[in-house]
Amino acid sequence: MIAAYLVLLIPLVGIVFFALSGHKEETGKLNVRFNAVCLLATIWLAINVLNQGTIISSGGAFLIDPFNVYLIVLTAFVGLTTSIFSSPYMEHEKEIGKLSDTRLKLYHSMYQGFMLAMYLVLTTNNMGIMWVAMEGATLATVLLVSLYRTPESIEAAWKYFILCGVGIAQALFGTILLYYAAVQIGDGENALLWSVLYENATKLNPEILEIGFVFMLIGYGTKIGLVPLHNWLPDAHSEGPTPMSAVLSGLLLNDALYAVVRNKMLVDGATHSSMAGYLMMGFGMVSFLVAAILLHRQKDIKRLFSYSSIEHMGLMTFSFGIGGPLATFAALLHMTVHSLTKSAIFVTVGHAAQVAGTQKIDQIRGLIKTQPKIGWGLLIGTISIAGFPPFGVFTSEFLVLLATMDSYPWLTPLLLLGIGIAFAGLFRHIQPMVYGDKPEGQNPITANLWPVTIHLALVLWLGLAIPGFLAHWFSQATLLISGSTPL
Amino acid sequence: MNIEQLDFYTQAILSLAALVGLTSFLMLGQGRLLRLIFVFAMQGFLLTLTTALAAYSLNNHHLYISAVLTLVLKVIFIPWMLRRQVLQMNMHRDIEALKNNTAVMLGGASLMVFSYYVLHPIVQSSSVVMLNALAVSLSVVLLGMLLMISHRQAIAHVVGFMSIENGLFFAAIVATNGMPMVVELGVAFDVLVAAVLFGIFFLHIRTSIDSLDVDLLNKLHEVEK
Numbered sequence: 054m055i056a057a058y059l060v061l062l063i064p065l066v067g068i069v070f071f072a073l074s075g076h077k078e079e080t081g082k083l084n085v086r087f088n089a090v091c092l093l094a095t096i097w098l099a100i101n102v103l104n105q106g107t108i109i110s111s112g113g114a115f116l117i118d119p120f121n122v123y124l125i126v127l128t129a130f131v132g133l134t135t136s137i138f139s140s141p142y143m144e145h146e147k148e149i150g151k152l153s154d155t156r157l158k159l160y161h162s163m164y165q166g167f168m169l170a171m172y173l174v175l176t177t178n179n180m181g182i183m184w185v186a187m188e189g190a191t192l193a194t195v196l197l198v199s200l201y202r203t204p205e206s207i208e209a210a211w212k213y214f215i216l217c218g219v220g221i222a223q224a225l226f227g228t229i230l231l232y233y234a235a236v237q238i239g240d241g242e243n244a245l246l247w248s249v250l251y252e253n254a255t256k257l258n259p260e261i262l263e264i265g266f267v268f269m270l271i272g273y274g275t276k277i278g279l280v281p282l283h284n285w286l287p288d289a290h291s292e293g294p295t296p297m298s299a300v301l302s303g304l305l306l307n308d309a310l311y312a313v314v315r316n317k318m319l320v321d322g323a324t325h326s327s328m329a330g331y332l333m334m335g336f337g338m339v340s341f342l343v344a345a346i347l348l349h350r351q352k353d354i355k356r357l358f359s360y361s362s363i364e365h366m367g368l369m370t371f372s373f374g375i376g377g378p379l380a381t382f383a384a385l386l387h388m389t390v391h392s393l394t395k396s397a398i399f400v401t402v403g404h405a406a407q408v409a410g411t412q413k414i415d416q417i418r419g420l421i422k423t424q425p426k427i428g429w430g431l432l433i434g435t436i437s438i439a440g441f442p443p444f445g446v447f448t449s450e451f452l453v454l455l456a457t458m459d460s461y462p463w464l465t466p467l468l469l470l471g472i473g474i475a476f477a478g479l480f481r482h483i484q485p486m487v488y489g490d491k492p493e494g495q496n497p498i499t500a501n502l503w504p505v506t507i508h509l510a511l512v513l514w515l516g517l518a519i520p521g522f523l524a525h526w527f528s529q530a531t532l533l534i535s536g537s538t539p540l
Numbered sequence: 541m542n543i544e545q546l547d548f549y550t551q552a553i554l555s556l557a558a559l560v561g562l563t564s565f566l567m568l569g570q571g572r573l574l575r576l577i578f579v580f581a582m583q584g585f586l587l588t589l590t591t592a593l594a595a596y597s598l599n600n601h602h603l604y605i606s607a608v609l610t611l612v613l614k615v616i617f618i619p620w621m622l623r624r625q626v627l628q629m630n631m632h633r634d635i636e637a638l639k640n641n642t643a644v645m646l647g648g649a650s651l652m653v654f655s656y657y658v659l660h661p662i663v664q665s666s667s668v669v670m671l672n673a674l675a676v677s678l679s680v681v682l683l684g685m686l687l688m689i690s691h692r693q694a695i696a697h698v699v700g701f702m703s704i705e706n707g708l709f710f711a712a713i714v715a716t717n718g719m720p721m722v723v724e725l726g727v728a729f730d731v732l733v734a735a736v737l738f739g740i741f742f743l744h745i746r747t748s749i750d751s752l753d754v755d756l757l758n759k760l761h762e763v764e765k
Contacts, residue, residue: 179720179722179723181719181720181722181723181726181727182722182723182726184723184727185723185726185727185729185730186726188730188734189730189733192730192733192734192737195737196737196740199741199744202744202748203748204748204749204757204759205759205760207741207744207745207748207757208757208758208759208760209760210741210744211694211741211745211754211757212757212760214734214737214738214741215688215697215701218701218734219684219685219688219701219704222681222701222704222705222708223681225708225727226677226678226681226708226711228719229708229711229712229715229716229719230715232712232716232719233715233716236716237665237666242720242721244720245719245720245723258662258665260661260662260664260665261662261665263661264658264659264661264662284762287762288760291760292760347762347763350763
């Protein structure tokens with residue numbers, strides 16, 4: 054349990070430390086160290102869970118089970134690699150005069166603030182605190198979206214703030230309804246603890262929970278970026294600094310989906326109907342298709358990949374909605390490979406935009422000729438996210454397809470169509486950026502592509518063979534969510 | 541339901557629910573920013589009353605803390621901050637011409653009916669009083685959204701945002717006698733931070749577009765031209 058407290062304590066110290074110490078030359082590297090220590094703590098936590106099974110802290114405030122512990126490690130890992138990328142990237146932004154020391158101080162402090170909110174969402178056992186932490190994540194990142202203070206970035210941040218704030222308020226209403234159902238079966242102060250709710254799920258009032266789940270899905274769904282609540286997402290991703298886009302896409306969206314799945318587990322227990330699953334399937338499928346089509350009409354490289362995030366989040370929501378063991382396993386795997394690949398892509402895109410001096414797709418050209426590392430990184434990342442074998446995204450998408458054919462065969466053509474449209478949408482933009490002729494005066498920059506290499510290598514490994522302990526882990530989580538294992 | 545047969549607490553809750561609903565409608569049709577903020581503070585005050593009343597009649601001490609939090613945040617701090625912004629920006633003389641005022645009011649009324657419709661299934665498991673209280677809370681939430689849609693000033697958006705929080709809070713007090721203490725403190729902290737951030741944002745928006753009219757924030761599009 055000490056490990057869990059450490060995971061929360063380290064970023065908390067980080068917030069205060071960076072806020073007080075001001076920006077110095079080595080601040081970016083210190084940020085890396087904070088995240089590295091945190092990753093070690095999460096691995097320690099994961100080993101504990103592997104040995105002892107589910108851990109609930111005394112008093113029940115925190116719950117670590119196979120489902121959230123792997124997300125915690127993933128969060129820490131992506132947080133670390135993104136901070137490794139962010140250190141030279143933000144220095145470069147400062148050198149070209151886009152940022153000042155005070156803003157970098159805010160950036161590093163809030164980076165840790167965001168990590169804290171993410172860990173709190175994942176570790177807490179209290180559905181109310183989960184809401185508070187999710188709102189906290191918005192509050193921590195909203196000033197980072199407008200970090201450059203351009204009119205566009207302020208507009209994006211305002212949209213993000215208002216849409217996510219209003220959206221997540223719906224989730225609070227859902228939480229209140231959940232609490233209302235819970236106090237009817239007793240246990241006052243502890244009634245919002247997930248472990249207590251889960252044990253007594255069959256006794257909860259199904260009508261209230263059904264209404265509550267609709268609000269939860271809308272609320273947390275705004276954060277996942279489900280169509281038609283997705284409007285803030287491309288704006289916030291494209292106007293904020295690139296490391297922020299990487300962690301928003303790789304972590305925040307996952308954690309919002311995690312919150313929805315936790316609630317779905319309760320609702321399924323109470324209602325014995327597929328209402329929650331159907332809602333998630335519907336929203337997921339619409340998001341998947343709409344985002345795939347919108348990919349074709351983008352002119353900004355970061356907006357392009359944020360629509361790709363919406364598409365993949367839609368697919369995961371759909372897959373969790375189907376709900377069987379195979380579909381759940383596929384969704385968990387897809388969560389992992391998507392956040393690894395997408396954060397790698399945003400890192401490369403950040404460098405590509407610095408090379409070209411712009412984020413406009415039609416002005417980024419000839420990356421392979423200018424700086425082969427960045428060009429190949431972008432190309433391989435895109436191949437991976439589009440679902441080519443042998444990468445992990447292919448495996449998980451294939452499993453989603455299998456699960457769909459098993460349960461709802463008539464939906465398979467729609468899925469295939471969506472994957473095809475998305476593939477075409479990505480490649481028509483990426484191909485000229487990567488190949489093509491090098492524009493005059495375009496020069497290589499100092500870039501650290503280790504995070505990209507590691508992420509993509511991991512995704513490749515997951516595509517070729519999922520290591521035994523990880524497969525075991527996914528099976529445990531699947532067992533927890535869907536009631537049986539796929540293997 | 542015969543209202544005279546209910547105990548004093550329930551009757552008071554019902555009237556307070558009605559008044560909270562009324563303040564939402566008053567805000568919806570209000571074009572002057574200072575009055576809008578005043579009505580918002582009134583709504584916060586009604587919420588404080590509700591909380592204090594619940595604390596007193598249920599003998600639940602932690603609700604007194606929530607009442608004080610609501611009083612400080614929603615009746616004093618946030619209205620004070622917004623009022624200062626309006627006076628600084630010299631916007632207190634402007635009257636925002638609301639488009640389709642009648643349609644908006646009718647829309648508000650239908651949202652209220654819709655809230656009753658959505659929450660009707662819970663009558664089977666709880667009292668009619670609870671249905672009224674929850675339906676009014678939900679309609680305050682929805683009316684807050686309508687307020688944000690129909691007004692163009694950023695300040696009105698913040699008022700709408702905070703009044704959504706008021707609606708949720710009312711639901712929590714009436715339906716469940718408040719959330720667990722940690723959650724309530726957490727929510728209050730979030731609201732406080734949000735209020736401070738809104739203050740910072742007003743400054744940024746003003747320096748960026750020289751106005752607080754959010755219709756001018758229109759550079760980003762779903763499909764770029």
